Amino acid sequence: MNEFERMAELLFSHIDKEPEYYENLYPERNLKEGARVVRIAPSPTGYLHLGTLFMSLVNRTCADSTGGIFYTRIEDTDKKREIEGGIDDIINGLVRFGINIDEGFVTPTEQKGDYGPYKQSQRAEIYQCFAKKLVKEGFAYPCFCTAEELSAVREKQEANKIRTGYHGEFAVHRNITVDEAKALIDEGKPYVVRLKSPGNEENRIFVDDGIKGKIELPENDEDFVLLKSDGIPTYHFAHAVDDHLMRTTHVIRGDEWLSSVPKHIQLFKLLGFKPPKFCHVAPIMKLDNGAKRKISKRKDPEAAVHYFAEEGFDAKSVIEYLMTVASSEFEDWRRANPDAPRENFKFNLKKMSVSGALFDGDKLIDVSKNVVSSMDSETVVAKLLDWAKEFDGEFYNILSKDKEYTKAVFAIDRDCAKPRKDIAKWNEAKKYCSYFFSELYTPCYEFPEHINADDVKAFLKKYIGVYCETDTKEEWFGRIKSLCSDLGFAAETKEYKANKEAYKGSAGDLSTILRIAVTGRRNTPDLCSIMQVLGKDECIKRMNDAISNI
Numbered sequence: 001m002n003e004f005e006r007m008a009e010l011l012f013s014h015i016d017k018e019p020e021y022y023e024n025l026y027p028e029r030n031l032k033e034g035a036r037v038v039r040i041a042p043s044p045t046g047y048l049h050l051g052t053l054f055m056s057l058v059n060r061t062c063a064d065s066t067g068g069i070f071y072t073r074i075e076d077t078d079k080k081r082e083i084e085g086g087i088d089d090i091i092n093g094l095v096r097f098g099i100n101i102d103e104g105f106v107t108p109t110e111q112k113g114d115y116g117p118y119k120q121s122q123r124a125e126i127y128q129c130f131a132k133k134l135v136k137e138g139f140a141y142p143c144f145c146t147a148e149e150l151s152a153v154r155e156k157q158e159a160n161k162i163r164t165g166y167h168g169e170f171a172v173h174r175n176i177t178v179d180e181a182k183a184l185i186d187e188g189k190p191y192v193v194r195l196k197s198p199g200n201e202e203n204r205i206f207v208d209d210g211i212k213g214k215i216e217l218p219e220n221d222e223d224f225v226l227l228k229s230d231g232i233p234t235y236h237f238a239h240a241v242d243d244h245l246m247r248t249t250h251v252i253r254g255d256e257w258l259s260s261v262p263k264h265i266q267l268f269k270l271l272g273f274k275p276p277k278f279c280h281v282a283p284i285m286k287l288d289n290g291a292k293r294k295i296s297k298r299k300d301p302e303a304a305v306h307y308f309a310e311e312g313f314d315a316k317s318v319i320e321y322l323m324t325v326a327s328s329e330f331e332d333w334r335r336a337n338p339d340a341p342r343e344n345f346k347f348n349l350k351k352m353s354v355s356g357a358l359f360d361g362d363k364l365i366d367v368s369k370n371v372v373s374s375m376d377s378e379t380v381v382a383k384l385l386d387w388a389k390e391f392d393g394e395f396y397n398i399l400s401k402d403k404e405y406t407k408a409v410f411a412i413d414r415d416c417a418k419p420r421k422d423i424a425k426w427n428e429a430k431k432y433c434s435y436f437f438s439e440l441y442t443p444c445y446e447f448p449e450h451i452n453a454d455d456v457k458a459f460l461k462k463y464i465g466v467y468c469e470t471d472t473k474e475e476w477f478g479r480i481k482s483l484c485s486d487l488g489f490a491a492e493t494k495e496y497k498a499n500k501e502a503y504k505g506s507a508g509d510l511s512t513i514l515r516i517a518v519t520g521r522r523n524t525p526d527l528c529s530i531m532q533v534l535g536k537d538e539c540i541k542r543m544n545d546a547i548s549n550i
């Protein structure tokens with residue numbers, strides 16, 4: 001045994017498998033040409049946030065466009081920062097937003113696929129096997145520096161304006177001998193395993209990023225940590241081992257990792273792995289006082305995906321909107337293919353924003369109105385009830401008292417060729433439908449100013465006399481028109497406009513009066529349908545109430 005082999009045995013005597021074992025266990029995937037294997041690799045250190053949902057959607061879409069595979073991997077190597085329920089929230093959230101998971105964690109507790117385990121804390125032996133290989137080949141070594149020693153070095157570097165880090169002359173354990181290491185281990189000294197970087201900071205490396213294009217970066221010369229003192233890998237090392245063994249073809253991740261690419265490329269090379277295609281996605285941005293900045297978990301409620309659920313955005317609305325953020329070509333495609341599943345969209349990573357697309361709340365609302373307007377009343381009511389059950393119990397009770405009635409309310413101007421686009425999210429529904437429910441309705445008698453109170457009363461009285469609840473829309477309006485001449489109103493708006501002095505107002509004004517008397521509003525969906533749903537007794541009661549309150 002040479003010195004390196006002896007060092008590998010000293011550090012990893014418990015590892016008896018060779019890398020080939022894993023290479024054979026996780027063979028190349030048998031997929032059609034061009035199929036991409038992509039993944040989302042969340043750390044359960046927080047709840048599902050917009051960035052993770054967005055990145056998952058980008059990866060999912062990339063797999064869909066190429067007939068590939070999208071898998072999840074839980075990167076739980078930072079036990080100190082892990083939060084309880086983090087995995088559940090992330091995986092359940094992806095499922096709820098319709099992000100199909102082919103492999104990995106398909107539910108918070110269930111792993112599927114032949115390339116697992118898909119949780120890093122369950123892969124310690126695999127990482128150690130590959131760390132052993134690097135030590136054996138002289139590309140890694142144990143480092144016994146304490147946290148205090150490392151920060152003293154850092155302070156010295158900062159004081160002397162030298163690049164900080166464990167490199168060059170500062171890499172003090174680089175050439176540690178087996179005997180020295182053994183003595184320290186026998187003393188019970190903790191150690192990490194570091195890469196012995198063959199790189200030189202003066203050299204440049206060239207990367208063709210799938211999104212950012214050609215980039216140039218300095219070669220890595222830092223002896224960064226591969227395994228921490230508890231034998232758990234750092235992100236860098238786990239990334240190389242996992243993405244290789246899980247046969248990831250494209251690593252699509254946040255661009256905060258871009259500067260680590262030299263480390264990763266070096267690792268892949270030293271491990272004898274073919275690097276994946278790197279694709280670095282810029283974060284979603286927000287306009288803050290005219291300046292573009294990253295969406296922040298601390299400052300922006302919409303950074304947490306839970307916010308969208310609470311507001312009552314349908315999952316599909318959020319996803320459709322995020323597709324427009326992911327690709328500037330999506331909106332045109334959607335216009336041309338209004339009913340096609342989004343999986344049919346041909347996604348091109350190169351068309352993604354390099355500097356970070358803006359989150360536009362108004363656009364989300366617009367997209368969402370379209371999505372809701374395409375739902376039939378049955379779907380709307382089912383989704384609204386689900387939302388209300390979770391977030392507004394009082395409203396839920398009101399809506400579920402008479403479901404047929406509730407369905408009739410939401411069928412108005414909906415189950416038709418040109419549905420109204422008036423609801424974007426379920427928390428708007430209460431206001432939208434308040435006049436249908438006595439518990440929510442407060443009358444408001446603000447009639448048009450140019451019509452005096454006596455004329456309002458006179459009209460309502462006459463209307464009560466002729467009102468017929470089975471009228472079609474045309475008959476309904478015809479009846480209002482038929483009252484016009486007696487009351488001194490013009491039956492046609494044109495007539496009124498041409499000769500305002502001759503009339504008190506138009507049939508349009510009379511229908512506004514009726515609308516206000518019955519609903520308390522000037523703007524509503526089709527009033528004839530509203531009155532049918534409310535029923536004759538309720539409508540007459542409301543008109544009489546109006547008459548006595550004017």
Ligand code: GLU
Pocket residue numbers: 040041042043075239251252253254
């Ligand atoms: N766990 C890493 C993160 O959450 C994953 C990055 C990657 O996709 O490789 O940032």
